[in-house]
Amino acid sequence: MSNVLNYLITARRCEVEELQRLARTCQLVLTVGKLIHCLQQERGISNIYLGSRGERDALVWRERVAASEVAQQEFASWLEATEHDNALSNGARLYTRIAFALHALDGLPRLRADVAALACSPAASYERFKTLVGALLALVFEAADVAVDPQISRLLVALFNLMQGKEFAGRERAGGAAAFAMGKITREQEQSIEYQIEMQEQALRRFESFAEGFRNEWTAMQATLPLAELERLRRKLLTSHERPLDSDMADAWYQCCSTRIDGLHQVEIHLAQYVQAQCHAKIIELQKELDDQGQWFSQEEALDPLAPLATFSSSLDGGHLSGGPMDAGVGPHLTQSIVDLLRAQSERLQNLTQELATVRESLEERKLIERAKGVLMMKQGLNEENAYRLLRKHAMNQNRRIAEVAQAILSLTEILPDA
Amino acid sequence: MSNVLNYLITARRCEVEELQRLARTCQLVLTVGKLIHCLQQERGISNIYLGSRGERDALVWRERVAASEVAQQEFASWLEATEHDNALSNGARLYTRIAFALHALDGLPRLRADVAALACSPAASYERFKTLVGALLALVFEAADVAVDPQISRLLVALFNLMQGKEFAGRERAGGAAAFAMGKITREQEQSIEYQIEMQEQALRRFESFAEGFRNEWTAMQATLPLAELERLRRKLLTSHERPLDSDMADAWYQCCSTRIDGLHQVEIHLAQYVQAQCHAKIIELQKELDDQGQWFSQEEALDPLAPLATFSSSLDGGHLSGGPMDAGVGPHLTQSIVDLLRAQSERLQNLTQELATVRESLEERKLIERAKGVLMMKQGLNEENAYRLLRKHAMNQNRRIAEVAQAILSLTEILPDA
Numbered sequence: 001m002s003n004v005l006n007y008l009i010t011a012r013r014c015e016v017e018e019l020q021r022l023a024r025t026c027q028l029v030l031t032v033g034k035l036i037h038c039l040q041q042e043r044g045i046s047n048i049y050l051g052s053r054g055e056r057d058a059l060v061w062r063e064r065v066a067a068s069e070v071a072q073q074e075f076a077s078w079l080e081a082t083e084h085d086n087a088l089s090n091g092a093r094l095y096t097r098i099a100f101a102l103h104a105l106d107g108l109p110r111l112r113a114d115v116a117a118l119a120c121s122p123a124a125s126y127e128r129f130k131t132l133v134g135a136l137l138a139l140v141f142e143a144a145d146v147a148v149d150p151q152i153s154r155l156l157v158a159l160f161n162l163m164q165g166k167e168f169a170g171r172e173r174a175g176g177a178a179a180f181a182m183g184k185i186t187r188e189q190e191q192s193i194e195y196q197i198e199m200q201e202q203a204l205r206r207f208e209s210f211a212e213g214f215r216n217e218w219t220a221m222q223a224t225l226p227l228a229e230l231e232r233l234r235r236k237l238l239t240s241h242e243r244p245l246d247s248d249m250a251d252a253w254y255q256c257c258s259t260r261i262d263g264l265h266q267v268e269i270h271l272a273q274y275v276q277a278q279c280h281a282k283i284i285e286l287q288k289e290l291d292d293q294g295q296w297f298s299q300e301e302a303l304d305p306l307a308p309l310a311t312f313s314s315s316l317d318g319g320h321l322s323g324g325p326m327d328a329g330v331g332p333h334l335t336q337s338i339v340d341l342l343r344a345q346s347e348r349l350q351n352l353t354q355e356l357a358t359v360r361e362s363l364e365e366r367k368l369i370e371r372a373k374g375v376l377m378m379k380q381g382l383n384e385e386n387a388y389r390l391l392r393k394h395a396m397n398q399n400r401r402i403a404e405v406a407q408a409i410l411s412l413t414e415i416l417p418d419a
Numbered sequence: 420m421s422n423v424l425n426y427l428i429t430a431r432r433c434e435v436e437e438l439q440r441l442a443r444t445c446q447l448v449l450t451v452g453k454l455i456h457c458l459q460q461e462r463g464i465s466n467i468y469l470g471s472r473g474e475r476d477a478l479v480w481r482e483r484v485a486a487s488e489v490a491q492q493e494f495a496s497w498l499e500a501t502e503h504d505n506a507l508s509n510g511a512r513l514y515t516r517i518a519f520a521l522h523a524l525d526g527l528p529r530l531r532a533d534v535a536a537l538a539c540s541p542a543a544s545y546e547r548f549k550t551l552v553g554a555l556l557a558l559v560f561e562a563a564d565v566a567v568d569p570q571i572s573r574l575l576v577a578l579f580n581l582m583q584g585k586e587f588a589g590r591e592r593a594g595g596a597a598a599f600a601m602g603k604i605t606r607e608q609e610q611s612i613e614y615q616i617e618m619q620e621q622a623l624r625r626f627e628s629f630a631e632g633f634r635n636e637w638t639a640m641q642a643t644l645p646l647a648e649l650e651r652l653r654r655k656l657l658t659s660h661e662r663p664l665d666s667d668m669a670d671a672w673y674q675c676c677s678t679r680i681d682g683l684h685q686v687e688i689h690l691a692q693y694v695q696a697q698c699h700a701k702i703i704e705l706q707k708e709l710d711d712q713g714q715w716f717s718q719e720e721a722l723d724p725l726a727p728l729a730t731f732s733s734s735l736d737g738g739h740l741s742g743g744p745m746d747a748g749v750g751p752h753l754t755q756s757i758v759d760l761l762r763a764q765s766e767r768l769q770n771l772t773q774e775l776a777t778v779r780e781s782l783e784e785r786k787l788i789e790r791a792k793g794v795l796m797m798k799q800g801l802n803e804e805n806a807y808r809l810l811r812k813h814a815m816n817q818n819r820r821i822a823e824v825a826q827a828i829l830s831l832t833e834i835l836p837d838a
Contacts, residue, residue: 004521005518006502007502010510011515011518014511018510076422083425092768093430095426095429096427096768099426100761100765102422339522
């Protein structure tokens with residue numbers, strides 16, 4: 001009998017370990033989020049520095065570089081301290097993403113040397129930073145795609161979307177700053193900024209829909225963000241219809257966007273801490289149940305060994321395949337309390353699995369869309385915005401979901417003509 | 420740079436560990452399969468013993484009990500030798516199933532005492548064994564539902580379906596033996612046997628469709644099974660139209676079914692060994708690649724550190740979300756060979772994930788159908804056959820798949836009336 005209990009406890013211990021790996025994964029996301037934020041700031045200031053041919057913000061640029069270096073060092077130290085077998089959920093894929101990210105980070109010194117020497121254009125510098133941030137976001141995406149606990153997974157998906165939304169906000173800031181500085185905006189720039197705004201809103205909507213338990217905090221923090229001012233400036237920017245823009249507004253735009261982005265970063269930190277706290281709460285809860293179960297060993301002999309087991313096997317539902325309403329009472333000398341434990345554990349795991357499937361479905365859709373965009377960019381020579389527009393247009397015309405169209409495109413990859 | 424390589428190697432090592440857990444899971448399935456086979460034999464002989472009021476096969480019964488005990492001991496020893504953290508894939512759910520199985524096995528001594536004392540009916544004994552085998556099959560099902568390697572997962576799904584098909588064959592043997600012994604078959608018995616045959620054929624079809632790489636061996640082994648003779652006896656049994664059956668055929672029926680079941684057990688053993696061999700081959704392959712990568716550390720300095728990286732980021736497709744054809748050359752001092760490694764690893768994992776999703780879908784469907792059957796049995800007081808018939812009828816009437824109907828029923832569980 002105690003063998004049954006032993007393996008139930010082993011099952012619980014496996015769950016605790018999975019949650020501990022998940023908690024470490026949350027730390028990783030927090031560390032990477034900080035690095036992304038620093039790189040976004042460095043990217044912005046590098047553009048100002050390059051755009052002014054080194055006359056503006058040289059000092060601030062150096063400060064930002066130093067801040068990025070500190071954040072990168074923290075990331076490296078975290079990795080070093082954590083690198084051991086089974087440290088992270090989803091190890092094989094996550095470590096591959098880490099390798100990718102480190103590879104991208106290895107390019108930073110050369111990029112910075114180019115910026116310092118004014119040896120590259122603002123646009124080129126911007127693209128290189130964007131790729132770097134993309135590699136780090138891909139890491140966060142992989143971290144969110146773990147099959148452990150649906151509530152934590154949902155929060156990680158929320159966190160990823162928040163971070164992605166912030167990245168689109170950063171790109172909007174850069175695009176608008178360039179236009180205001182130039183004193184005019186081209187049709188192409190307009191379209192690009194509209195795309196960043198739409199993607200931002202999509203990502204933030206997804207963030208909101210997955211951020212259960214965090215919404216009140218989000219509402220409160222959101223109230224402090226300069227949304228009205230941002231919308232006013234967006235209107236100025238996007239309705240100029242090729243009339244000159246007021247270049248004096250460049251600073252106001254930059255400040256307003258930055259305040260909002262910094263605010264989003266604060267939300268991100270709070271959310272990441274919230275996820276970690278949830279993780280630890282779950283670990284403590286499971287640990288407590290484990291301790292309680294330990295006490296049963298001493299109690300079990302005192303319980304009636306012939307207690308009825310009438311509905312024992314209904315708990316097998318999710319996974320049993322023998323069928324039949326099983327009142328035959330196999331294992332009848334087990335106590336009812338252990339049967340309750342078995343049933344509760346089995347039902348809980350079954351529910352977890354189903355909820356997880358839902359969360360992962362939404363991640364799979366993101367992947368499909370990104371991959372289809374990639375195919376269109378490569379095969380048709382489109383930029384990201386237009387690839388997305390094409391997908392959306394097809395979806396609307398055919399009254400299908402964008403993910404479905406993406407799936408159809410991917411299944412045709414082989415036969416699509418190259419651009 | 421070697422950091423990038425370090426983490427790629429860590430990712431590979433994670434994969435190797437996952438495969439090692441999977442190899443252990445295969446061993447577990449082999450051990451459980453043997454135990455199931457012994458219990459099926461014991462179940463059959465117990466029925467003969469009980470049906471003859473202890474006059475027939477008392478000695479054989481004792482031999483079978485001893486054989487089951489040996490198999491159960493092997494299962495227990497395997498568990499004991501393997502119980503350590505992270506020993507098995509999918510730990511939390513698998514250990515819960517193991518606890519369930521041990522709980523069911525705890526009931527065996529009492530069941531055997533009842534059989535020995537002729538204190539239960541053949542039907543009651545049969546049901547209790549069926550429940551027990553069901554708990555062990557549920558364990559195998561859980562073992563097949565692992566998200567590691569799609570090829571191995573497919574083979575495990577094949578193995579599970581083979582074992583399930585064999586269980587249905589065992590039930591058919593018992594039902595037919597009872598009818599031949601009685602010298603007549605009721606309409607209800609006929610329906611039950613037809614159901615066992617249909618389920619058997621379904622399970623074996625699924626086994627065939629998932630058993631890639633093993634089909635030639637299956638075809639060869641299948642040729643040795645007494646299929647023509649079985650079909651002849653089935654025809655006699657199911658077309659008697661309430662005329663008397665020839666009781667002298669009871670032995671022929673039992674022998675024929677048993678030969679086939681033993682043959683299926685041999686196929687099962689060969690398949691389980693084949694899966695293990697595939698697992699080990701993959702481990703060796705990955706290990707070899709790991710060793711090769713180790714050599715790169717010494718080579719890398721000799722390679723051109725400025726080799727072009729034009730298409731580096733296209734490999735991010737599956738998971739990156741930054742977008743843009745990234746020829747910006749982040750991390751440009753990395754060697755091409757490392758980039759190739761990164762890309763290959765990323766693509767491989769992406770493909771694995773997609774293939775796995777397909778395999779798991781088929782498992783999810785099985786679960787849905789089993790759970791819907793359970794609901795119908797409980798709520799409508801149906802037996803397993805009729806619950807399945809009802810599902811199939813609805814599916815045919817509505818021109819939908821059985822899994823879809825099952826899903827619909829499950830979503831209505833709360834509001835379905837009790838029987």
